[in-house]
Amino acid sequence: MPLIPADVVRYAAAIEPSELAWGRLHGRLTAADTVRLAFLRRCDLGAGGEMFARIHAQGPSGPQLDAFCREIPGAATDAAGRIWGYLALVGRSASEGAGGTEPVARQLAAGREEFLLARAASGRGMNWRESGALLGTDRPEEVDAAFERGEELLGVAVIGLALTHPDPAAILPRVARALECALESSDHRLRHQGLVALAHTARLHGTVDRRCLDLLRRCPRGSEADDDLWAYVPRHRLPWWLWRHQLRAGLWRLLSGR
Template identity: 35%
Template sequence: MTSEYDWASGEGLLGIDDPAAVDAAFERGERHLGTAVIGLAFTCPLAEASPRIVRAMRLPDATQRQFAFTAAGTAARLNGELTPELYAALRAEAPGGFAEDAINDTLTFVPFRKLPPWFKWRWLLATLRNTVLGWWLRTADAAGDAWRALRGRRS
């Protein structure tokens, strides 16, 4: 199976479906491990992909680490849940860094009742922020429309 994958270029790694091949690549120190764990998120059960995604989140290469967080977001989208280890890894990275998009995907695609307490708090804050921002933007639009209407009548 590993002959289908080109670890040097990353070719074919998005279709990888063999966790053992990814484990062996970790041991060899291959490049493109972040790409490989995205492939595992697409093709493997969450329980099999999760430990490899978490491991890739600790890679020294920032790009591959970012891909690992993309894999976590993909897993949330596809499964509607994450493992406790993935939740912990996202919390450890915190919002604002590489984990921002994965956290947003988790908040969007994982039902509220399945979220751990930290994510429920984050969901509440995001919902409140988005509601207030929506009110602000609608008010600003209405004020702008009113101003343009007033200026149009004076001409």
């Protein structure tokens, strides 16, 4: 089986220490990717990611890393290796396109359910008690599951997704859901967090969608999102009401300066 890129593993599963070790010991990962994934999972879990921190601390020295991986409980078991068939299919699908046979599609769906969705639903994928850990959220499925559970720090995870995920199409629907929930419940903290996430998305990706704009209009003017949309999104894509607000604010600043 060929090497599997770290980003395939990162986004396709909430991997456990024994599974990461198995992948390294059976040639699915380079030493550098093993250490990188250990760092990312340590960040996901914060203080609870001690074993990942210990893997990361070995550095990309192959013999030293491999010796430590052999000591991880469960690393030599068949159970630890099951995830890698799924990850190989994900990697192959990413490189060859969305096509594939029906059995392959069923295997992908089953693996996604077991190694990503079920772990996200149970909260195993992230440490939901630490804001610092949640700022590294990079799997949209973790945010979706947090909505269903009603996590207290949900808004922090939405900000983390905006900061870390490479695709705004995966970010903006979760930002919109956060804003909708905040407006429906008059949750000012969640509203602020949703606006911060929208501002980060505009700044990092230079884009926004109609749903988020409609929700932004229902929020008080003068937020971080107003300013970053105006600064980073092409002006012709912005609505008239934001133009009106920003031009008025700019004129007021100009007159005040005089």
